[in-house]
Amino acid sequence: MTTMRDHLADRIAATGPITLADYMADCLLHPTLGYYTTRDPLGAAGDFTTAPEISQMFGELIGLALAQAWIDQGQPAPFTLAEAGPGRGTLMADILRATQAVPGFHAAMRLHLIEASPVLRDKQRDTIARDDIIWCDGIGDLPDRPLFFVANEFFDALPIRQFVRDGAGWREKRVTVEDGKLTFALGGAAPVAALADRLADTKDGDLVELCPAAAGLAAEIGQRIETRGGAALIIDYGDWRSQGDTLQALQAHETIGPLDAPGGSDLTAHVDFEALAAATPSAHTRLTAQGVFLERLGITARAQALAGGSTGDRLENLIAAHRRLTHPHEMGTLFKVIGFYPKSQTPPPGLDS
Numbered sequence: 001m002t003t004m005r006d007h008l009a010d011r012i013a014a015t016g017p018i019t020l021a022d023y024m025a026d027c028l029l030h031p032t033l034g035y036y037t038t039r040d041p042l043g044a045a046g047d048f049t050t051a052p053e054i055s056q057m058f059g060e061l062i063g064l065a066l067a068q069a070w071i072d073q074g075q076p077a078p079f080t081l082a083e084a085g086p087g088r089g090t091l092m093a094d095i096l097r098a099t100q101a102v103p104g105f106h107a108a109m110r111l112h113l114i115e116a117s118p119v120l121r122d123k124q125r126d127t128i129a130r131d132d133i134i135w136c137d138g139i140g141d142l143p144d145r146p147l148f149f150v151a152n153e154f155f156d157a158l159p160i161r162q163f164v165r166d167g168a169g170w171r172e173k174r175v176t177v178e179d180g181k182l183t184f185a186l187g188g189a190a191p192v193a194a195l196a197d198r199l200a201d202t203k204d205g206d207l208v209e210l211c212p213a214a215a216g217l218a219a220e221i222g223q224r225i226e227t228r229g230g231a232a233l234i235i236d237y238g239d240w241r242s243q244g245d246t247l248q249a250l251q252a253h254e255t256i257g258p259l260d261a262p263g264g265s266d267l268t269a270h271v272d273f274e275a276l277a278a279a280t281p282s283a284h285t286r287l288t289a290q291g292v293f294l295e296r297l298g299i300t301a302r303a304q305a306l307a308g309g310s311t312g313d314r315l316e317n318l319i320a321a322h323r324r325l326t327h328p329h330e331m332g333t334l335f336k337v338i339g340f341y342p343k344s345q346t347p348p349p350g351l352d353s
Helices: 004-015 018-031 056-072 090-100 116-130 193-200 212-228 273-279 290-297 299-307 312-328
Strands: 079-084 109-114 135-136 148-153 163-167 167-177 183-188 206-211 232-240 248-252 254-256 266-268 335-341
Touching: 004 167, 004 183, 018 254, 056 090, 056 232, 056 299, 056 312, 079 090, 079 116, 079 163, 079 335, 090 109, 090 116, 090 148, 116 248, 116 312, 135 254, 163 193, 183 312, 193 206, 206 232, 206 335, 212 232, 212 273, 212 335, 232 273, 290 312, 299 312
Parallel strands: 079 109, 079 148, 109 135, 148 232
Antiparallel strands: 163 167, 163 206, 167 183, 232 335, 248 254, 248 266
């Protein structure tokens, strides 16, 4: 049986070393060998856990923030409620439950999920349990109407390219085969137009990452929101500007080498939020730590309400979930939030302009 390693070796033998973006795209999204297209990667039995899987509080607050943004913009109807990379559907299920009591929201909503994996589409169908879900392969498939959009840990999985500074030029990091093993190699030094502005804040040997797909998606999402109305909440780990090698692979909740298990491990990189902000034609908010964002939305009060008179394991689990989502030493500062909104409107709740 052909493995991903065999497929990559054959491709490299035919065309030469491939970019890191090509390597990631094959490993994650190959139709028969790709990581996301062949399995459910989430949870204790998978390779990683996301915020919605930690606690219902995360999705509930996201849902209410989007609903408030919808109210602030005059309750447009119909509108698209969309999530990119919905995983098992846990986040969207919590969003829908929390917004059930918002007058008119569900009646005006048209639900779209952007998901490439048939395995995960089946999980989403079971978790959300609605017969009105419309699945899309990409942002471009969404209809032309107001868009209220969420992406949690979606942009970090988009393929990146890596470049190492060499004088006034850059050497691209590539994947090749040596002695039968996958390994990294550097291409020749050359100018890179997209990195012209990075000559001012880097030195020889510094590594910078680019994610062309992220900028393109941010531009498309922002254009829809600026033209038709709506709001986007993008939550991911990363920072304002890319600097250094952030590519990582996870397998069974442990970090392994990015070339160790092609097609069998999750590959991600930190999101360059500055690039997203620069790409959108809409207004964007300040980059905000996830913990600050959730506290502004009322996560502590929600945790207290869920706790009620709880004791024992239930209370301990709620305290642990609150801490993991908000504490600076947990997900609270590693993960960031940026919002897109029309220039004529106010920012989504929990975020500043």
